[in-house]
Amino acid sequence: MIQQFTYWMFDIKRMLGKHKVRIVHIWMGRAFIGVMLYRIERGLFLTFGRFWSLGRVVFSPIFYLLYAYSNLEINYRADIGPGILVLHASMGCVVSAKSVIGRNLTLTGGNVIGARAGCPDRGIVIGNDCSLGANAVILGPVRLANNIKIGAAACVVRNELNDCRILVGVPAKPIK
Structure with missing residues (x-):
């Protein structure tokens, strides 16, 4: 739980950017609410393990209302490092439970990080400092x-194991 709280502090710092005055209004933003919900649920899952899946039934009406407001569906079983930044949360974003993502993930809006049939747990692995453009999709295992x-x-x-690449197109390929 403490780890998720410190990650959430990094998330907030990244949302604020250079303008620390944003703290006055950012706490009502969709991205803030969605990331906060993920960090709370992830912390409770790490604390209580599989029992959280049963216990969350009690809180699900509140969670579903807040998820509907935030337009972010980040599964609590997804392992995401500190520094999540969602730029246009009103477009919606989905992150699969089968994801392992490094620090400083940037979601522009309309993004899906999802699993195809047969994708194993932790089958979607994304490194540090990655960003997705508007409506970009990642379908694992990848x-x-x-x-x-x-x-x-x-x-x-498809996998991209080389650092510092730009992927474009359907299916996405690196720019030469």
Whole structure:
């Protein structure tokens, strides 16, 4: 739980950017609410394990209302490092439970990090400092290295194990 709280502090710092005055209004934003819900649920899952799956039934009416407001569906079983930044949460984003994602993930809006049939647990691995353009999709099982930028409306279905690449197109391929 403490780890998720410290990760949430990094998330807030990243949302604020250079303008620390944003703290006055950011706490009502969709991205803030969605990331906060993920961090709370993830912390409770790490604390209580499989029992959280049963216990969350009690809180589900509140969670579903807040999920509907935030337009973010980040599964509590997804393992995401500190520094989540969602730029346009009103477009909606989905992150699968089968994801393992490094620090400083940037979601532009309309993004899906999902699993195809037969994708194993932890089958979607995304490195540090990756960003997804508007409506970009990652369909696992897939492994992506560090500093990967995925262009708008691209669909990643293959591994990219080289750092510092830009992927575009359907299916996504690196720019040469």
